[in-house]
Amino acid sequence: QSVLTQPPSVSGAPGQRVTISCTGSSSNIGADYDVHWYQQFPGTAPKLLIYGNENRPSGVPARFSGSKSGTSASLVISGLQAEDEADYYCQSYDSYFNYVFGSGTAVSVL
Amino acid sequence: QLQLQESGPGLVKPSETLSLFCSVSGGSVSSTNYYWGWIRQPPGKGLEWIGSINYSGNTYYNPSLESQVTISVDLSKNQFSLNLRSVTAADTAVYYCARRTRIAVVDWFDSWGRGTLVTVSS
Numbered sequence: 001q002s003v004l005t006q007p008p009s010v011s012g013a014p015g016q017r018v019t020i021s022c023t024g025s026s027s028n029i030g031a032d033y034d035v036h037w038y039q040q041f042p043g044t045a046p047k048l049l050i051y052g053n054e055n056r057p058s059g060v061p062a063r064f065s066g067s068k069s070g071t072s073a074s075l076v077i078s079g080l081q082a083e084d085e086a087d088y089y090c091q092s093y094d095s096y097f098n099y100v101f102g103s104g105t106a107v108s109v110l
Numbered sequence: 111q112l113q114l115q116e117s118g119p120g121l122v123k124p125s126e127t128l129s130l131f132c133s134v135s136g137g138s139v140s141s142t143n144y145y146w147g148w149i150r151q152p153p154g155k156g157l158e159w160i161g162s163i164n165y166s167g168n169t170y171y172n173p174s175l176e177s178q179v180t181i182s183v184d185l186s187k188n189q190f191s192l193n194l195r196s197v198t199a200a201d202t203a204v205y206y207c208a209r210r211t212r213i214a215v216v217d218w219f220d221s222w223g224r225g226t227l228v229t230v231s232s
Contacts, residue, residue: 036218044224045223045224046222051216051218052213091218091219097172101156103156104157
């Protein structure tokens, strides 16, 4: 059971906008700890996609954006592309459990 | 460019100790700006943080694993290691080593090894 809850899957047609939610609680996201996002393709290691709620590392396309509000955070993919089909995980800090990850969301492109 | 590489046995017997090493190249575990850690992923499941260590040996562990885990750093070899004691089938997972970067009070895992599958089975 993950401390941070994500929808198991989201899907969209190429070019569409999709949103992945990450819901926490008052001991993690709601305690003003930052949220980070990772992208993982099958059989490979996760890759940092967004750090500090909304910042993109060098090389990450601008169609990926992040935000945080209250006890939740969101990752938005604007203009979904076939190569975005992957699993996405949110991550934050929790006062009780230290570093915690979301349950993961599989993005499929229709 | 920073690279991390996990190494160790791919098969461990139940009740024994799982031992993995992470070799770091293109960077130094002696750097004061980073923590070095382990994260695992059971087959078909999500990610679980195991613990982290810095250059001076300060460690932080997942409370649910703390009694089983020891993470160490070897500055001379530029590597760090994981020992997970008394393993069961539930410890079967891909184990990743990763660098944790901290800026101000915010930190995240910005570099990952490729991961190594460890199966616990007799």
